[in-house]
Amino acid sequence: MQKKVTKAIFPVAGLGTRFLPATKSVPKEIMTLVDRPLVQYAIDEARAAGITEFIFVTSRGKGALEDYFDHAPVLEQELQQKGKNDLLATLNSTYMDSGAVAYIRQHRALGLGHAVWCARRLIADEPFAVILPDDVIAAEKPCLQQMVEAHAETGGNMVAAMEVPAEKAASYGVLDVAEDMGSVVSVKGMVEKPKPDEAPSNLAVIGRYILTPSILQNLDSMKKGAGGEYQLTDAIADDIRAGNPVYGYRFDGQRFDCGSKAGFLRATVAFALARDDLRNDLSEYLHEMVQLDKAAQ
Known part of the structure; x- marks a missing residue:
């Protein structure tokens, strides 16, 4: 029986330079998509998947992100006095229980792999999820919930995957497929940001992962990869070479790149x-x- 996935890492240390000057004072993760911050969509998806422990890898200047999950007594009192119960319920949905959230600092921007590695002491010996809030997925059943259900059958490492045009492969980590089983594919290799003519498939990795602790061990000895950063896909590729199973999951839903x-x-x-x-x-x-x-x- 597979261990239940109850912890999720949210790498949110980036500076959000694509959205300057807004991100000079507002962390990108709390910029609003309609009327909810990006991070709220990620939190709601994690909760639907059964996540109960939330680990945020942050950096300097992210205080507003931490404050977002805290209680707001003055605002609560104002809404109560005015009988605005619907808004009060919406406000309550943004709170996180004491002890449910942990914040880890990534002092240098050294890549996604490094951000995940920073949270290693809070993971212990159990599978964990990684959610990139920039990737917002509209789906009838939340993407991570789909993956958790599939992972209960497969075990191993699992990455969310979607088909992309060949000319866009250089923007993603791309899967080298060993066996295509429909929603789930067995993976024999991963290539980070390949040239269009070197991509092993058109299945690209997007910002949802379920990983085993061995990935953290791989990151302990990782060398810098594409872009001079520590790439999470390289650590997953090392697990493949070690004979550990890795799967891609074709999720049902539409992904939006809110990093652009x-x-x-x-x-x-x-x-x-x-x-x-x-x-x-x-x-x-x-x-x-x-x-x-x-x-x-």
Whole structure:
């Protein structure tokens, strides 16, 4: 029987330079997608998957992120006095129980692998999840929940995967597939940011992982890889070479890259259109903009 996945690491130490000047004072992870911070989508997904311990790998200037999960007594009192129970319930959903959250500092930006390694002392001898809040996934069943259910059958390491055009492979870690079993694929290798003509497949790794403690041991002796950083995909590739099973999981859902401005805007439109309270007004506005654009041409 596989050990249950109850811990998740959230690497949130990045400076968010693509979103300057906003990120000069606001951590990227609490920039709002419609009316919720990016990190809230990640937390909600983790909770749905059964995660009970949340480990944030942060850096200097992330105090606002830590404050976001704390109680706000003055705001609570104001909402109670005005009878705004719906807003109070929304506020309560942002709180984290005492002891459920841990914050670890990554003092130097040395890559995703290094960020995960920083949390090693809180993981112990059990599988754990890694969630990148930049990757927001719209799905009927949350992506990590899908993976946890699949992992209960397979064990080993598991990465979320999606098909990408060949010309975009250089932006991802790409899977070398040993056996394609549908939603789950057995992996015989991983290549970080390959050239288009060197990509072993079109299955790219995106920001959801379920990993075994052996990955942390690999990171202990890891050398710098692509971009001069410690790559998590290199540590996973080492596990493959050691004979440990690694699987890719084709999730059901749509992934948005909210680490880029264009991706953030696409996600904003998609999530707003999925809301009953916003759909009609936004659809009408978008239709008007399209008509104006056509007229201008």
